[in-house]
Amino acid sequence: MSEKVLIRPHGGARWAIVAVVVAYVTVVIVVPLFALVATVAGDLRRVLEEILDPGALHALMLSAVVAVIALAVNGVAGVVGALVLVRQRFWGKRALDALIDMPLAVSPVMTGLAFLLLFGRGGWLRPVLDAAKLEVMFAFPGLVVATLFVTLPFTIREVALVLDEIGTSEEDAAATLGATSWQAFRLVTLPNIRHGLELGTTLTVARALGEFGAVLVIGGAISGKTQTATTFIHTAIDERRDATAYGIALILAAAAAALLVVLQRRPRKGT
Amino acid sequence: MTTRELQTSSWIPRAARPADTSTARARNRWTLLLRGGFAGYVTVLVALPLLALVVRGLSVGPRGLWEAITAPVAADALVLSLVTSLIAAVANGLMGLAIAWVLVRWDIPGRKLLSALVDLPFAIPTLVAGVLLVALYGPQTTAGSVLSTYGLQIAFAKGGVVLALLFVTLPFVVRAVEPVLRELDHAEEEAATTLGASTWTTFRRVLLPPLLPALAAGTVQVFARSLAEFGSLAAVSGNIPHRTLTAPVYVLGEVERGEPASAAAVSVVLLAVALALQLASRSLVALVDKRRV
Numbered sequence: 001m002s003e004k005v006l007i008r009p010h011g012g013a014r015w016a017i018v019a020v021v022v023a024y025v026t027v028v029i030v031v032p033l034f035a036l037v038a039t040v041a042g043d044l045r046r047v048l049e050e051i052l053d054p055g056a057l058h059a060l061m062l063s064a065v066v067a068v069i070a071l072a073v074n075g076v077a078g079v080v081g082a083l084v085l086v087r088q089r090f091w092g093k094r095a096l097d098a099l100i101d102m103p104l105a106v107s108p109v110m111t112g113l114a115f116l117l118l119f120g121r122g123g124w125l126r127p128v129l130d131a132a133k134l135e136v137m138f139a140f141p142g143l144v145v146a147t148l149f150v151t152l153p154f155t156i157r158e159v160a161l162v163l164d165e166i167g168t169s170e171e172d173a174a175a176t177l178g179a180t181s182w183q184a185f186r187l188v189t190l191p192n193i194r195h196g197l198e199l200g201t202t203l204t205v206a207r208a209l210g211e212f213g214a215v216l217v218i219g220g221a222i223s224g225k226t227q228t229a230t231t232f233i234h235t236a237i238d239e240r241r242d243a244t245a246y247g248i249a250l251i252l253a254a255a256a257a258a259l260l261v262v263l264q265r266r267p268r269k270g271t
Numbered sequence: 272m273t274t275r276e277l278q279t280s281s282w283i284p285r286a287a288r289p290a291d292t293s294t295a296r297a298r299n300r301w302t303l304l305l306r307g308g309f310a311g312y313v314t315v316l317v318a319l320p321l322l323a324l325v326v327r328g329l330s331v332g333p334r335g336l337w338e339a340i341t342a343p344v345a346a347d348a349l350v351l352s353l354v355t356s357l358i359a360a361v362a363n364g365l366m367g368l369a370i371a372w373v374l375v376r377w378d379i380p381g382r383k384l385l386s387a388l389v390d391l392p393f394a395i396p397t398l399v400a401g402v403l404l405v406a407l408y409g410p411q412t413t414a415g416s417v418l419s420t421y422g423l424q425i426a427f428a429k430g431g432v433v434l435a436l437l438f439v440t441l442p443f444v445v446r447a448v449e450p451v452l453r454e455l456d457h458a459e460e461e462a463a464t465t466l467g468a469s470t471w472t473t474f475r476r477v478l479l480p481p482l483l484p485a486l487a488a489g490t491v492q493v494f495a496r497s498l499a500e501f502g503s504l505a506a507v508s509g510n511i512p513h514r515t516l517t518a519p520v521y522v523l524g525e526v527e528r529g530e531p532a533s534a535a536a537v538s539v540v541l542l543a544v545a546l547a548l549q550l551a552s553r554s555l556v557a558l559v560d561k562r563r564v
């Protein structure tokens with residue numbers, strides 16, 4: 001109907017804009033992606049040999065395990081946090097809200113440094129760790145803590161968006177009909193926030209698998225112990241084992257592509 | 272009917288009865304438990320480490336802070352980070368607007384693929400983004416050797432830094448502008464066109480103003496994200512002091528050298544810039560929301 005009167009640059013201008021956009025995305029994203037695939041395909045046998053090395057497999061496993069922990073912990077924390085931030089009013093809420101976005105603003109290296117100052121030699125929490133005989137720096141718990149930090153905002157933000165839109169009327173109805181809080185949550189709230197939760201946890205897994213700076217500083221990339229997929233790539237580049245670096249990078253890129261399929265199902269506002 | 276009778280009449284649902292306070296009390300307890308648990312989690316996980324970082328960074332005093340950021344390598348790293356982030360913000364600000372426009376307004380073939388490609392940097396590890404660029408422009412590659420015959424170098428040079436930032440920050444402006452553009456009321460635009468305004472005038476006077484807050488918020492995000500970028504640059508920039516070493520990579524170097532004080536000082540400066548930007552971005556987003564209501 002009104003489409004015809006909307007401004008639409010005619011023929012030439014329109015195609016020029018489309019061409020510029022397509023060329024830009026091609027140069028920035030597609031060509032580099034293709035270069036990696038082509039490089040690996042051209043040297044497939046060697047890449048396969050390299051990535052079947054126990055060190056590489058261990059690194060991939062470790063990344064997967066850390067990502068699953070981040071998914072579980074920050075999935076639950078995300079739902080709780082979104083409920084608290086959207087549904088409750090309390091003193092200090094704005095500060096809490098601002099804190100949640102901090103991991104997005106802080107460079108991963110700085111995250112690593114911050115935890116180093118907390119858990120490292122002379123760190124603030126050192127006495128507590130010593131008493132508990134727990135080692136965080138250059139150990140598995142450090143990788144988990146760093147990953148939890150960087151992935152904290154995703155589930156909270158996505159679930160909060162949905163909670164904000166749906167309001168509380170359905171839950172009020174459930175409560176009026178005699179449902180307990182838990183029943184109302186499980187049968188009404190949870191199904192309603194499903195899409196937000198899916199999207200948030202997908203972003204969490206993507207970020208967890210890809211985290212590099214923070215786990216490098218905290219974990220130290222010790223082979224067979226704290227070396228994750230990304231720090232393995234980094235070490236491989238340093239040691240000029242390019243085939244290995246490209247192989248693992250391609251595996252991570254493939255995982256990203258799979259997660260992207262979930263991201264694309266995101267409902268777009270206003271459609 | 273007395274209050275007592277009202278309370279006991281059977282047609283009033285159980286939870287609505289004022290006398291039934293045990294459920295209300297239980298709900299209240301849950302409210303406090305969830306709030307306390309969540310606030311505690313965020314405090315320990317986010318506030319405490321950042322506080323440690325800020326305290327350590329400021330412990331050198333204003334003079335020490337100044338010396339830490341004006342040390343030759345540090346100063347060059349900070350300048351490089353700020354300049355390349357600015358380039359990324361301008362380029363992806365403009366291109367983000369154009370991409371959002373194409374995605375929302377024009378039904379071109381392959382639009383879904385274009386949309387997926389725009390989201391790719393959200394999913395792909397940034398280190399891998401850097402590896403992609405090395406695979407394309409590295410010294411042993413075809414593209415790399417062709418370019419070097421023209422005296423151009425991208426991998427392990429400033430061009431690589433900019434390309435990496437463009438890659439990892441591509442989605443921000445697109446995803447900020449897209450929903451606003453989609454919800455835009457068409458009436459004003461039609462009116463302007465019917466009244467004989469040119470395409471360019473309509474775009475500039477009618478369409479751009481409501482998009483500006485979202486565009487600005489997205490651009491600020493690009494800048495902040497570029498300033499913090501580490502993974503892709505660690506792979507593609509070569510980290511050459513005074514030439515391709517950016518601030519976050521400099522921080523890593525200081526940590527590895529066993530100089531947490533100077534690392535923390537530079538971190539505090541970067542953190543202050545990021546915070547100021549985030550504040551600006553938040554108020555812009557609030558402005559967008561207010562306009563959209």
